[in-house]
Amino acid sequence: MSDCPKIHLSFPVRDLDRSVAFYQQFFGEAPVKTRPGYVKFLPSIAPLNLVLYTGRKDADDAANHFGIEVRDRASVMQHLRRITASGLDTREEMNVDCCHANQDKFWVKDPDGREWEIYVLNRDLDESGARGDDACCAVQETGGTSGQARASDLSACCG
Numbered sequence: 001m002s003d004c005p006k007i008h009l010s011f012p013v014r015d016l017d018r019s020v021a022f023y024q025q026f027f028g029e030a031p032v033k034t035r036p037g038y039v040k041f042l043p044s045i046a047p048l049n050l051v052l053y054t055g056r057k058d059a060d061d062a063a064n065h066f067g068i069e070v071r072d073r074a075s076v077m078q079h080l081r082r083i084t085a086s087g088l089d090t091r092e093e094m095n096v097d098c099c100h101a102n103q104d105k106f107w108v109k110d111p112d113g114r115e116w117e118i119y120v121l122n123r124d125l126d127e128s129g130a131r132g133d134d135a136c137c138a139v140q141e142t143g144g145t146s147g148q149a150r151a152s153d154l155s156a157c158c159g
Helices: 016-027 073-085
Strands: 005-013 031-033 038-041 048-054 065-068 091-098 102-108 115-124 148-149
Touching: 005 016, 016 038, 016 048, 073 102, 073 115
Parallel strands: 005 048, 065 115, 091 148
Antiparallel strands: 031 038, 038 048, 091 102, 102 115
16 A cells, blocks of 8 residues: 555446446556456555445435546646547537636546546636636536537536
8 A cells, every 4th residue: 555645546346347347447557456356456646545335315415526636737638638539529619618617628427427537737826717616616518529619618627
């Protein structure tokens, strides 16, 4: 075990095989442990311990989305190329003002509808940005295809 602390997330999933395939593409790595009804990932891209297990997602699951902050735009673009090449649908938001910050990011959605963003914080803003605070961090439907969105057109963000 590493001396570096990791955040642990544990998600119930409807289809373990589909979810494992998604997270292998998203992280670019295989799980470190697989048992019947249970899979564990320790991805090198973030200090994360992610467990997926066979179960039912609660209807009142309060989590809005999850994110991985990287050091620079080049890292965002590197992960975007890798994830797009793996076949996952992405939604890009480059140079977006939201949640009191300017960010470059992209989103993917897992098979159970959980959204993940990989982003860089370009700079803090004194104002909320192009979108009002009420729209900030709201989940946006992707429509199932890869694409790029303009900051002025989006209704969802956070970081």
